[in-house]
Amino acid sequence: KTIHYFEEISSTNDYAKKLAQNAFEDGEVIIAGTQKSGRGRFSREWISPPNKGIYISLLLKPQISFENITQLTLFTALAICNALEEYVGINLEIKWPNDILLNSKKICGILTEISGEVDKINHVIIGFGINVNFDKVDFDDTLKNKATSLKIETSKTQDRKKIIQHILTVFDKYYEDYLNGENFENILKQYKSKMTIIEKNIVISIHNNTPASGTVIDITNSGALKIKMSDGSVKEFLSGEISL
Ligand code: BTN
Incomplete structure (x- = not known):
């Protein structure tokens, strides 16, 4: 798979969008050390301090229809969640649809962007940001109560490169199984077990x-x-x- 690495970029999702204007492989990866205009959902800013977080976009070309996109984002959240739990040895929670929380605070967000026709998707960009080695000072006052990092919660600096490798390996497996028609109920069962808001x-x-x-x-x-x-x-x- 092609990996595009940038020490600094505006936004990995924006770069993926540019790549999608020409021919591309299903599964090209864009990674940045920092983002100047990292974006979150609902046009929010995504803070991206240099070399402290994981800022990645996956450029995908799945043969699925628009109505299956939510499934795609749900299993991406599950794949990242499982990879982090295994690798770092922690317990995480998923906040529907795709925030990942550690000790009730956000450590990962996913921004999915789609282009194409209802029954013919041109590309899907899945961008995710993980607060790996952020220190408390990296969060402003409004974020402090809602967000945290792996380092803050585990009191240990984590290896970003190894975490990325592990997430990509786990994601590939979920993605392949999904495209091969693997039963979504199985994924859903796992997803629900990570979700704490049922009946709330x-x-x-x-x-x-x-x-x-x-x-x-x-x-x-x-x-x-x-x-x-x-x-x-x-x-x-x-x-x-x-x-x-
Ligand atoms: C959210 O609001 O929770 C989604 C955050 C997504 C952030 C990631 S970081 C890599 C990619 N590039 C962006 O500009 N945003 C996503």
């Missing part, structure tokens, strides 16, 4: 709409969050942001 009351925000509250019932086979809303109706959300 939550608030869900979707882009410009007023946040709504309800009780999480389940995750559907397509990866949607199924919620019993406070007005009694049952709704499914393929994307969104939840808070407790």
Whole structure:
């Protein structure tokens, strides 16, 4: 597989988007030491201090349709989660759809960007950022309460390169199994066991709409969050942001 490494770049997702304008292999990897304009979901900034975090994008060309994208992001979260747990020897939690938490604080976020037609995807970019060796000073005041790093929680500097290798190996296996038609129920079962909000009351925000509250019932086979809303109706959300 081709790996593009940059000591400094604007955003690995933006670079992947450029690569996608020409011919590319399914699974090209873009890695940066730091990002000048790292992006998070909902147009937020993603802080990327030099050589302290993992900033990666995968450029993929899966033969799947739009409705399967949520499945793809869910198993990516699961793959990263399992790889980190194994490699670092920690216990992690997944916050639907794809935040990874350590001791209830965020250590990894995933930004998926898609291009193409509904039934013919041109490319999918999965960008993920992992707070590996961030120190407390790397987080500003608003982030301090919500985010942490592997180093802060384990009191140990972690080997970024080895972690990347392990994640890519684990991801490849999940990706191949998925494309080969492996049963998604199996993935879902594992995913749910890492998720702590089932049966809990939550608030869900979707882009410009007023946040709504309800009780999480389940995750559907397509990866949607199924919620019993406070007005009694049952709704499914393929994307969104939840808070407790
Ligand atoms: C989130 O909001 O939780 C998603 C964060 C995704 C950050 C990663 S870092 C590598 C890639 N390049 C970007 O600009 N963003 C993603």
